[in-house]
Amino acid sequence: MDAPTLELKSALASLFECGKYSDLTIVCGAKRYPVHRVLLATRSTFFDGACRNGFQEAETGIIDLSEDDAEAVEHMVQYFYHLDYLNKKPLSRRSSQRSNRSSSPLSPRFARRTAPRKLNFALVEDPLLALVAAANISMPMTPPPDVHMFHNLDASTKMPDSPMADQFEDDDLESVLSEPDMDMDKAHLVTHAKVYAIAEKYGIAGLKTLARNKFAEQIDLHLSSAEFPEACEEVYETTFHTDRGLRNIIIQTFRANPSLSLRPDVEMTIRETPGLAFELFRMASGLPVSS
Incomplete structure (x- = not known):
């Protein structure tokens, strides 16, 4: 999974995890799912109709699916935000933050890069993915001039008593990229x-x-x-x-x-x-x- 796709999927997952900006609620029995109209209405003919003015669901902001199978509803909601379901380790807001920090100009991972990565836009079908990919290309991919200052630090300064936070972040990010599907x-x-x-x-x-x-x-x-x-x-x-x-x-x-x-x-x-x-x-x- 390339960085732009990971960033987009992490952002979608974080919206569901924190419920920020949610303007619709799916109810199924005792469970309530705060969701976002724009994500559902643009990908489902039913939710598109339910979110239009004049429908009761549009006025109340609540869509009751209690008559449906609870497990199926949960996986449906998961798909809207993770583009998948039954994942062993779905992407989360934390993984999105790790992804952003790992691309920081001062991070060790960034300093190891020597050339910009070329993306094949022929493989990008989603316009939103294309925009994210274009932004990623435009970012400077070489270390800033003052990065060499870190090489002058002595060993005691460079080696803290505990492991570097970036080490955990890199390991966690790689685990998100390679986590197998539990299917x-x-x-x-x-x-x-x-x-x-x-x-x-x-x-x-x-x-x-x-x-x-x-x-x-x-x-x-x-x-x-x-x-x-x-x-x-x-x-x-x-x-x-x-x-x-x-x-x-x-x-x-x-x-x-x-x-x-x-x-x-x-x-x-x-x-x-x-x-x-x-x-x-x-x-x-x-x-x-x-x-």
Whole structure:
């Protein structure tokens, strides 16, 4: 992750962490999420409509989603500010501050740089990212003339009794950059199915694509888990038959693994899920699954 992207993601995360400038509240049961209209309305067709004048939510500043799955709502809110969900270590305001300090002209990390880094703007899709990247390019990337004064300090001055704060900051920043996604540790198939459904319901295209990709990545890794049949049932009960995002993944999985149907838990799910049973029947008969 490059510095401009990290800076932007850290800034978004800090907005949610501190709740600063929030002008809308999502309520789901006992949980309340202070959020920002501009972030939600520009990325969700539902929240765009809810934030317009004339709607009750726009007047009260409260959107009640208590009828939705609480876990899915939490991940949806997390996505708005972290561009992801189910992260092991989401970016925070503290990581943003570390990022800013690490690029200070007087920091050791900055002094080691010898040439400006060129960014490939063809890969920058978000206009906000482009602006941040342009600002980053315009910053001076060589040490100031008086940096050599630090080399004249004796050893006792340069070596404090405790480790330098920047050492901790650099280590923490690198851990943020390289922290693995906890998705692969255990099965989250049902969770991804729930997030996919809520993304479809509220018109959040980016979240829907993300949930589909996570579901596809995990289904092969956790094919033998007890969560697989539960996820199949969740998908066929929460999506329309015309929405093939997750359904096609499940059908392709059965096609590639015929022995799945012999598992007692999978067989029970097929018996209790008419939509899945019908599509598997069409697949076995050599007929097109979707019309």
